Amino acid sequence: MQRFRALRVIEKSPGFFDQEIVEQNISDLPEHDVLVRVHYSSLNYKDALSANGNRGVSRQYPHTPGIDALGVVEESKNPKFKAGDKVIVIGFDLGMNTPGGFGEYIRVPAEWCVPVPEGKPDSYWMALGTAGLTAALCVDRLSRFVAPSQDEVLVTGATGGVGMVSIALLAKLGYRVVACTGKVDHADMLTKLGAIRILDREGIDFSSRPLDKPLWAGAIDTAGGDLLAQIIRSLRYGGAVAACGMVGGDRFETSVFPFILRGVSLLGVDSVELPLEEKAEMWRRLGNEWSVENIQDYCKEITLEELPSAIERIYRGKMVGRVIVRHRF
Ligand SMILES: NC(=O)c1ccc[n+]([C@@H]2O[C@H](COP(=O)([O-])OP(=O)(O)OC[C@H]3O[C@@H](n4cnc5c(N)ncnc54)[C@H](OP(=O)(O)O)[C@@H]3O)[C@@H](O)[C@H]2O)c1
The missing domain is CATH 3.40.50.720 (NAD(P)-binding Rossmann-like Domain)
Incomplete structure (x- = not known):
């Protein structure tokens, strides 16, 4: 059985939340159409809310936050995607009540996946992310x-x-x-x-x-x-x-x-429930006429182990720039 690592938020006692890196089975993920091996995630303020037990964001704990993910499809029950396709998954319920990009694997509905536009490195897309x-x-x-x-x-x-x-x-x-x-x-x-x-x-x-x-x-x-x-x-x-x-x-x-x-x-402005076609159009622009060339100069790449301290910083309003999480792949 294939195992993977994830940053899990656990309610240790009522109202007290902690974060741990744990190993999970792929079979622990919810039943959806597309299994994605996550290469990159990114850190957003909403992840810090989820990691600190904000029930308006995440109702159930233990939970894996991460509202952004970019990775490669490993299995798909939907003909729109096949193994090897590279996809961005952002918004909808990812990282809220569906295990998110702070895990090395996610399983999500095909309707949440956008093919990664050509012409930019993967890290560019996550340097942008939901933000x-x-x-x-x-x-x-x-x-x-x-x-x-x-x-x-x-x-x-x-x-x-x-x-x-x-x-x-x-x-x-x-x-x-x-x-x-x-x-x-x-x-x-x-x-x-x-x-x-x-x-x-x-x-x-x-x-x-x-x-x-x-x-x-x-x-x-x-x-x-x-x-x-x-x-x-x-x-x-x-x-x-x-x-x-x-x-x-x-x-x-x-x-x-x-x-x-x-x-x-x-x-x-809402980016979460925005129809997929509108999301895809924004990604298209961000890859072309709205390309933000220097965003990666203000972006730090971290590992899963470094996430808890970054979460604390963004939660306190102390973060400067963007943080992307690079998984082992
Ligand atoms: N509607 C949507 O779909 C959507 C999507 C993404 C994000 N958001 C929301 O947009 C907000 C920003 O997200 P983000 O990812 O950019 O967060 P972020 O990276 O944490 O940036 C938030 C920034 O707000 C400033 N700030 C902190 N405390 C403040 C205060 N008390 N009053 C005024 N400004 C303060 C700080 O910048 P300075 O020190 O430079 O002022 C801080 O770096 C969050 O509330 C997030 O939930 C909404």
Whole structure:
């Protein structure tokens, strides 16, 4: 019986979670159509939530997180895929309640698999991962409302995965990007990615007025909470914010005035349940006209053994850049 290694999250006692690298049998994986030997996974904030027992992400423990995976099909009951095909599996239930990419094998429905586009190394796709896909979706949505020639656009969580890729993509498309960060000592990296200036998150003056001085033509927000509320009241006439995250809080208070007096738009972005064709289109762009050439300069490759400390860092908001996990293959 073939065995493989996985990082498992175990509930040691009620409410107390620990991580262990364990050996499992392939037969322990759920019954789905496609068995994939995972070459690479990547680390996202959601994995840290799952690894810390967040039941909104993962209901059952023990559990293997890892919402991203890239690997080679070993068995397929679906004619769309055959042994040897290289696939990306991102989103849907992977790593949430289905064992994810922090295991050397996954078994998933064929409908979750996208063939790996040609022309880039495997590590490029995982350097992007869910963060890159989400950034592409945010940019796609925002660009329907805000043209590059307009005033500055703001990106929050700038040193995080979604933030970094958003800055790189917006700059590539000609937007004037301001990077909002709590880590101003990484300004150099953000400038190299394409930001024209840095906004220190600590220095933001949060107001409770319904409308504030109009500053931004648009924004991509990964924070939620008070920061999202402040962005909405600071958008220029006709501006828009693509909101995808909640590192700063899952609630925010606003009024109707930015919407009815400035005609601003709040654009929700979801990468998880997005139809497969739209995911494939974003990957196509990221492999071609939206290629983020320098993303691998800001990406660290780690092993399964190094994952727990990286999980802790991203959970505490201390991570800079992307982390990919390279399995033995
Ligand atoms: N909707 C979707 O489909 C989707 C997909 C992917 C991710 N997300 C969400 O998007 C968010 C970012 O994901 P990620 O993978 O980029 O995470 P990440 O790599 O951990 O980056 C998050 C960044 O947010 C900033 N931050 C930390 N604490 C903050 C606070 N209290 N207030 C404001 N900013 C704070 C930090 O950057 P600075 O120090 O530079 O500010 C941090 O590096 C998460 O909430 C994640 O769940 C949603």
